[in-house]
Amino acid sequence: MKAGPLKAGIAEVELKPPLGLATGDGAPEAKGFLTQLFVKALALSNGEEEVAVVTLDMLGIDRTDALRAIDLVQRRCGIPAKGILLVCSHTHVAPSMESTLHTYRKAFHPHWNDEAIRRERQWVDVVVDSIVKAVTEAKANCQEASIGVATAELPWLVFNRRRHTRNYGVWTHWMGIPKNQAYKPEGPIDPDFGLFVVRDAQFKTMAMLWNFTGHNSFNFGDKYSADLPYTVQAALDERLGEHIPCLYTPGCSGNTNYFDYQKPYGLEKATDEVTSAIIAIYREACTLPEVKLGSRKAELFFAQRDFSHYWWKQDIETKLPGWTDYGPREIERFQAEARQNETYQTDVTVLRLGEGALVGLGGEMFVEFQMMIKERSPFKHTYVASYTNDYAGYVATRRAFMGGSYEVWPTLNARIGREGGYLMVDKTVELLHELYEE
Amino acid sequence: MTIQRLKAGVAEAEISVKAGVALAAELNPRPAKGARTPLMAKALVLDNGEETLAVVTLDLYGLQSEAAERLTSAIAEQCNLKPEAVLLVCSHTRGAPYTTPVVGWPGVHQQTIDQVVDKVPRVVVQAKANLQAASLGVGAVQVPHLVYNHRLVTRNMKVISAWLGIPKNEVLAPEGPIDPQFSVVVIRDNHGFPFCLLWNFAADFRFAQDDQVSADLPYFVQQELDARLERHVPVLYLSACGGNISYQQGLESTVEGVTSALMAAQLETSCDPVIRLACVQEKMILPIRDYSQYWSQPEVEWKCPQGVDAFAREVEYLQQEGARAVATRVQAFRLGPFALVGLPGMPFVEFALQIKENSPARATLVAGNVGGYVGYVITRQAFEDGGFESWPARSAKVGLGGGEFMADSAVCMLKALW
Numbered sequence: 001m002k003a004g005p006l007k008a009g010i011a012e013v014e015l016k017p018p019l020g021l022a023t024g025d026g027a028p029e030a031k032g033f034l035t036q037l038f039v040k041a042l043a044l045s046n047g048e049e050e051v052a053v054v055t056l057d058m059l060g061i062d063r064t065d066a067l068r069a070i071d072l073v074q075r076r077c078g079i080p081a082k083g084i085l086l087v088c089s090h091t092h093v094a095p096s097m098e099s100t101l102h103t104y105r106k107a108f109h110p111h112w113n114d115e116a117i118r119r120e121r122q123w124v125d126v127v128v129d130s131i132v133k134a135v136t137e138a139k140a141n142c143q144e145a146s147i148g149v150a151t152a153e154l155p156w157l158v159f160n161r162r163r164h165t166r167n168y169g170v171w172t173h174w175m176g177i178p179k180n181q182a183y184k185p186e187g188p189i190d191p192d193f194g195l196f197v198v199r200d201a202q203f204k205t206m207a208m209l210w211n212f213t214g215h216n217s218f219n220f221g222d223k224y225s226a227d228l229p230y231t232v233q234a235a236l237d238e239r240l241g242e243h244i245p246c247l248y249t250p251g252c253s254g255n256t257n258y259f260d261y262q263k264p265y266g267l268e269k270a271t272d273e274v275t276s277a278i279i280a281i282y283r284e285a286c287t288l289p290e291v292k293l294g295s296r297k298a299e300l301f302f303a304q305r306d307f308s309h310y311w312w313k314q315d316i317e318t319k320l321p322g323w324t325d326y327g328p329r330e331i332e333r334f335q336a337e338a339r340q341n342e343t344y345q346t347d348v349t350v351l352r353l354g355e356g357a358l359v360g361l362g363g364e365m366f367v368e369f370q371m372m373i374k375e376r377s378p379f380k381h382t383y384v385a386s387y388t389n390d391y392a393g394y395v396a397t398r399r400a401f402m403g404g405s406y407e408v409w410p411t412l413n414a415r416i417g418r419e420g421g422y423l424m425v426d427k428t429v430e431l432l433h434e435l436y437e438e
Numbered sequence: 439m440t441i442q443r444l445k446a447g448v449a450e451a452e453i454s455v456k457a458g459v460a461l462a463a464e465l466n467p468r469p470a471k472g473a474r475t476p477l478m479a480k481a482l483v484l485d486n487g488e489e490t491l492a493v494v495t496l497d498l499y500g501l502q503s504e505a506a507e508r509l510t511s512a513i514a515e516q517c518n519l520k521p522e523a524v525l526l527v528c529s530h531t532r533g534a535p536y537t538t539p540v541v542g543w544p545g546v547h548q549q550t551i552d553q554v555v556d557k558v559p560r561v562v563v564q565a566k567a568n569l570q571a572a573s574l575g576v577g578a579v580q581v582p583h584l585v586y587n588h589r590l591v592t593r594n595m596k597v598i599s600a601w602l603g604i605p606k607n608e609v610l611a612p613e614g615p616i617d618p619q620f621s622v623v624v625i626r627d628n629h630g631f632p633f634c635l636l637w638n639f640a641a642d643f644r645f646a647q648d649d650q651v652s653a654d655l656p657y658f659v660q661q662e663l664d665a666r667l668e669r670h671v672p673v674l675y676l677s678a679c680g681g682n683i684s685y686q687q688g689l690e691s692t693v694e695g696v697t698s699a700l701m702a703a704q705l706e707t708s709c710d711p712v713i714r715l716a717c718v719q720e721k722m723i724l725p726i727r728d729y730s731q732y733w734s735q736p737e738v739e740w741k742c743p744q745g746v747d748a749f750a751r752e753v754e755y756l757q758q759e760g761a762r763a764v765a766t767r768v769q770a771f772r773l774g775p776f777a778l779v780g781l782p783g784m785p786f787v788e789f790a791l792q793i794k795e796n797s798p799a800r801a802t803l804v805a806g807n808v809g810g811y812v813g814y815v816i817t818r819q820a821f822e823d824g825g826f827e828s829w830p831a832r833s834a835k836v837g838l839g840g841g842e843f844m845a846d847s848a849v850c851m852l853k854a855l856w
Contacts, residue, residue: 169822183838
């Protein structure tokens with residue numbers, strides 16, 4: 001692999017979903033907008049390699065749809081499939097796109113029917129087209145550029161939401177932990193805030209990409225919202241007095257949340273802190289005009305959780321009784337699917353962006369996994385984008401399976417077994433080394 | 439006062455019980471119909487002119503705290519010893535009466551307790567009277583093949599203790615480690631022959647589960663050792679931190695493995711006739727488990743249905759007692775360059791490993807079931823993982839963090855002794 005002169009292009013395409021679609025984890029039917037929703041694409045090439053990072057203001061995207069979009073991008077733009085990351089922001093109030101969540105919708109949305117599914121599929125087609133459009137425009141916009149990484153430490157922004165209790169094992173914060181029970185978090189947070197900075201030939205910042213690890217879940221109502229990526233972009237534009245496209249890639253946030261995310265001021269507070277961090281560090285980035293670019297992708301076959309029995313009945317009934325009837329439905333679905341395929345397939349994708357690496361993983365990964373990847377990566381800067389190229393559900397640690405609670409229940413699309421995350425880490429590290437040593 | 443040449447004395451006496459008395463075991467009380475072996479009290483007294491220490495081993499499941507206090511006081515008084523210089527160690531045999539509350543049985547056999555408190559001090563007096571010139575050393579061998587950590591992590595049921603029966607296709611890994619180190623304190627006479635041995639190995643034996651009174655493993659090891667030495671050398675068993683450790687094989691194979699380890703270690707052990715002796719103890723108030731509700735009921739129903747009612751009663755007993763904490767004590771002896779730590783209850787092996795790792799001594803033995811019985815002392819991890827040892831009972835009282843505190847304290851005590 002040789003370093004070559006970097007060219008970068010950026011594009012933003014607004015998504016305009018019709019009202020009435022179910023939101024990812026909010027209302028059965030959306031009735032308005034709090035913010036716009038966007039697809040943003042950053043295309044990079046160095047004469048030898050091409051890669052593209054696409055961010056979506058969506059909860060997640062099914063692997064089949066992601067592969068369809070990636071294939072279209074490859075055919076129309078010539079960017080190899082292994083070099084394309086579709087990263088969802090995991091906003092909980094964008095239109096739902098996951099067929100893997102239909103059992104959940106049927107359980108909780110009384111009007112969820114074939115017509116709703118048809119409308120959802122239509123919307124997915126719009127998103128796929130918008131992805132292709134955004135990458136095509138970004139590639140067309142390519143110009144001489146340089147790229148680098150700046151970092152900050154923001155431990156005061158987020159917390160590990162899984163808490164050990166005296167008598168119930170682990171209990172996830174948002175489910176309401178009984179009083180006098182919690183005594184420590186189950187795991188860590190990752191305070192590392194990463195910012196890829198892209199400058200044009202005149203050294204002006206033309207795009208940024210930020211990565212931080214906390215659930216982008218602030219709004220849960222019936223209005224569409226991109227939440228944090230939008231509010232950060234708006235605050236940034238206002239403070240800088242100009243618009244610099246800023247792409248958001250969420251880290252492995254399966255078990256971390258922003259402080260006060262459930263409070264009315266939670267989003268504002270997080271926005272202020274993230275924006276301040278970006279402005280504090282973006283000028284500090286050292287960028288390189290001649291860089292190595294590269295990509296690797298691996299498909300993996302994951303053992304699934306044990307669907308042979310409703311093992312988590314007691315845990316669900318105790319901690320989230322509203323899911324008592326829903327839990328068995330997912331077990332039936334997973335059992336039926338497992339009769340067709342015992343494993344779950346998803347991908348690990350790794351990009352080299354000059355001196356830094358950006359990893360794309362498909363699930364709601366626990367933060368421990370990205371910390372393992374960072375620890376073992378040969379790159380000076382490594383960041384992990386979760387919710388990428390698939391919505392594989394929660395990928396939890398071995399310890400979490402002992403502690404129990406929401407993220408390890410076989411519900412929603414959470415199905416990857418206890419060893420899955422470690423396999424992803426090992427494969428990711430293997431690919432990172434390949435890219436680094438090439 | 440200068441250190442004089444070491445003197446050691448040993449004595450033994452039966453503390454056997456009559457037929458008809460209920461024999462102790464978790465969820466498995468049964469009346470004794472006879473005796474397979476005698477129950478013994480054994481005492482070793484060490485004296486170097488500066489300090490006198492006594493180690494007393496009892497073939498009992500455990501001693502309730504009040505009884506342990508009475509017995510310690512009686513020994514101290516009759517032998518002119520400091521209370522902290524008396525280390526009482528119960529073997530945890532299931533072939534002896536209920537001398538401490540255990541899940542599945544309402545009370546204790548007061549007659550046995552009174553007999554022990556009356557008789558055992560005289561054994562220590564006799565040991566002191568038997569003092570003779572001696573030398574002391576500690577040897578060790580590694581026997582990982584003898585034991586396993588019986589708390590097994592399963593795919594869907596958290597941790598289950600192996601002896602409860604684990605569903606098929608479930609086991610992933612043991613929850614914790616074992617301690618393969620088998621330690622032997624060797625006391626030699628003026629001619630270099632061993633005249634007393636103490637062995638310490640982290641495992642809980644439970645071979646005696648029938649209707650016969652039995653000292654179980656310690657007795658058969660003594661018998662086998664005597665046969666191999668072709669004379670009787672009193673062997674004291676220092677029950678170790680085996681709350682989560684069981685023997686791999688049956689009684690016969692285990693006796694063979696343990697005796698061979700004992701013989702190998704003692705044959706390799708050099709001894710010192712002039713050693714420093716010292717002791718220290720620390721009283722501590724440990725957290726008690728949350729007995730405000732029958733929190734563990736769903737788990738007990740799932741993993742140990744035969745114990746649902748018994749554990750419910752345990753919660754009621756604990757509520758009636760209304761204790762706010764567990765008062766206990768940790769002891770430590772310095773035996774020259776070696777250390778002997780005494781922890782109460784049935785601590786998990788992790789605590790022994792932690793103490794050994796951080797001890798300033800050349801070698802450290804950690805005895806469990808010392809003094810008043812407080813039941814299982816488990817790790818923070820074990821509280822999270824659940825399982826038999828985590829369910830509150832009168833024989834499982836010490837709460838979250840108690841074991842870690844004991845282990846930390848023991849290390850501090852050892853450092854103070856060095």
